[in-house]
Amino acid sequence: MYSVELRGVTKRYPGGGAEPVVALDDVGFAVEPGEFVAVVGPSGSGKSTLLNVLGLLDDPTAGQRLLDGTDVTDLSVAERTAARKRSIGFVFQDFHLLPTLTAVENVALPTAFDPGDASDRAADLLTRFGLGDRLDHEPSELSGGQKQRVAIARSLINEPAVLLADEPTGNLDTETGESILAEFERVKEEGVAVVAVTHDPLVKEYADRVVELTDGVLVGGVPAGDETPPETARGAEAAAAGDR
Ligand SMILES: Nc1ncnc2c1ncn2[C@@H]1O[C@H](COP(=O)(O)OP(=O)(O)O)[C@@H](O)[C@H]1O
Numbered sequence: 439m440y441s442v443e444l445r446g447v448t449k450r451y452p453g454g455g456a457e458p459v460v461a462l463d464d465v466g467f468a469v470e471p472g473e474f475v476a477v478v479g480p481s482g483s484g485k486s487t488l489l490n491v492l493g494l495l496d497d498p499t500a501g502q503r504l505l506d507g508t509d510v511t512d513l514s515v516a517e518r519t520a521a522r523k524r525s526i527g528f529v530f531q532d533f534h535l536l537p538t539l540t541a542v543e544n545v546a547l548p549t550a551f552d553p554g555d556a557s558d559r560a561a562d563l564l565t566r567f568g569l570g571d572r573l574d575h576e577p578s579e580l581s582g583g584q585k586q587r588v589a590i591a592r593s594l595i596n597e598p599a600v601l602l603a604d605e606p607t608g609n610l611d612t613e614t615g616e617s618i619l620a621e622f623e624r625v626k627e628e629g630v631a632v633v634a635v636t637h638d639p640l641v642k643e644y645a646d647r648v649v650e651l652t653d654g655v656l657v658g659g660v661p662a663g664d665e666t667p668p669e670t671a672r673g674a675e676a677a678a679a680g681d682r
């Protein structure tokens with residue numbers, strides 16, 4: 439079973455009177471547990487839209503979306519929030535750190551309970567990312583690369599099944615970038631499905647598979663030799679079994 443899967447997903451944005459923008463055009467995409475996929479493509483090709491739809495931050499206009507084999511195409515706001523919290527880590531391109539919280543508080547933020555334990559784990563994660571001496575710094579006191587590492591640490595605090603990252607090495611020097619990618623590799627070996635949108639050739643080196651988006655059309659979205667047509671019974675069965 440795939441950790442995350444899109445079947446025939448189209449995403450259209452209203453064009454304000456003009457033609458609607460087709461940001462994703464009949465996309466089939468699937469990531470196995472423990473697989474690291476890099477998504478490349480020019481600016482405007484739909485990369486962020488793809489991540490947002492995968493991460494339940496945005497809904498497809500058409501098609502099906504599955505998380506761990508369960509259909510999550512349309513969810514209520516409450517269901518969506520719960521599923522995101524349970525299953526998804528998201529690293530935003532512009533970090534989305536809260537300016538009045540310290541590094542350790544930002545990382546612990548997605549945890550709903552046991553704040554004491556959460557700040558210990560947040561401190562451990564930050565230490566692993568080389569920020570053990572920056573735990574109590576606020577974002578304004580951190581460099582771009584340091585903020586990026588805080589954002590990545592925060593994405594891992596709930597031990598997600600799926601890790602989605604928009605240009606995760608965009609602000610990092612090569613050495614720091616490599617340490618982040620090594621961390622992604624470790625996370626992946628624990629069975630997490632990792633998807634990174636990137637222009638960085640280094641990310642492509644670490645990825646198991648590189649897929650390309652052009653004008654919303656994705657090539658190579660499903661693991662080789664594993665192509666399933668959109669209407670297989672598998673997703674319907676899983677959804678019917680209600681195994682969420
Ligand atoms: N909220 C939105 N409303 C209207 N059009 C959008 C919106 N978000 C993205 N788009 C359009 O969808 C296309 C894909 O955008 P995006 O996913 O951000 O691409 P990328 O991340 O590859 O640069 C672009 O043409 C963009 O202008």
Ligand SMILES: [Mg+2]
Binds near residue numbers: 485486487
């Ligand atoms: Mg983008």
